[in-house]
Amino acid sequence: MNIKKAYSETTRLLGYFKVISDPYIWDNTSRWSWELEVKNLCPEYSESWVAFDNTTASIVASYDHVHPVTNVGGRTLGTLQYGWDRIQLSDDLISLSQTVATLKSTLDAEGIDMLKHLKQLSQKFSDVSTRASAYHIERLLKPYSTKEREIFKAIEELSSKRKGALIVIQREDLLEERLNIGTPMFAEISSSLLDSIFNVNSPLHDGAVLIRNDIIVSAANILPLTKRTFKKRKVGTRHRAAIGLSEITDALIFVVSEETGKESFSFNGSIYPFKIVED
Structure with missing residues (x-):
């Protein structure tokens, strides 16, 4: 667990587990490859759980072990949740x-x-x-979609065919007021549907797809363009649109360049290249 001093005196645990086996890697190629065995200690406290001194500070103080607390990073328990x-x-x-x-x-x-x-x-x-x-x-x-494999498969296919694409994933911020809404769809996500939307012969291919809660809400949406200037590199319209929306919302936006086929994503006003990494 990662203990922060500012909160350790007041932060209370929602659950209490005893690790009864060492963590081990069962698959060196998987992103979620750790397993360990634990015992749920919460039932032992039953109704007295609320009265139990279960602040993180008291737990750390009472936990007598060679390595009482592991920091986040490296091959430690603190990295389990990140895969x-x-x-x-x-x-x-x-x-x-x-x-x-x-x-x-x-x-x-x-x-x-x-x-x-x-x-x-x-x-x-x-x-x-x-x-x-x-x-x-x-x-x-991951917290906003269970269809990431379909999304990544579509991006990979679009990239290989050099089909320009703009895919917006709504997170916490509402986006309709930030966009010029295009064509409503309300369809379940699939890589084949995303690929067909961005086909050059499709009337929907020039705009952005909006995805919310694993549903393609609409297509051919127009995003606000960033007003920033980029003196050292050429930034196309799709990339400027992705940056523009990410400057004013917490949306995650994927871009596929029609010119090069390269994939990128925009978040928090910046844009980054990436490649699909196979599990």
Whole structure:
């Protein structure tokens, strides 16, 4: 558990479990690969649970173990809720840090091919960036959709065919007042339907799809464009629209470039490249 001092004196636990086995990885390729056995201790307190001193501070103070509390990060209990992406990302960042330190220590050594090592380091950064994007997308999307596989499959197919696409996932903020609403659909999400919407021969392909609670609410929606200028790179209309909406709402917006087929996502006023990572 991750204990924050500011809250440890007053924050109370909703549940109390005893870990009775070590956590282990049952599948090295899955993003949700940890398992451990626990015993639910709540029934032992029954009606006295409310009176029990179950603040996080008291639990930590009374828990006598070699490693009483694990911090979030690395291969610890604190990473269980975030899945394999977070665990692997933590390992990758540690590896990068070690590689950079090694390169720094050999700057003055003879016979070191710095360009070769820097090229390898650049590839490592690229791989870590891909994993970091996958982790953050899943973290942002998962609480608001159970159809992420259909969404990702559609994005991958659209990207391979270089079909431009703009897919908006509504989170907490209501979006209808922020958009020029297009054609109502109220259809269940499927990769084939998303692919057909963004077909160049479809009258709906130029706008954005709005998804809420796993339902395609509407298509051909017009998003507000960002007013920011980008001097060092060309930013197309779809990308400007994605940034524009993410500047004023908490929506998660996926973009597929019609020109290059590259995927990106926008959140909180910024846009990031990403690649679909297979489970």
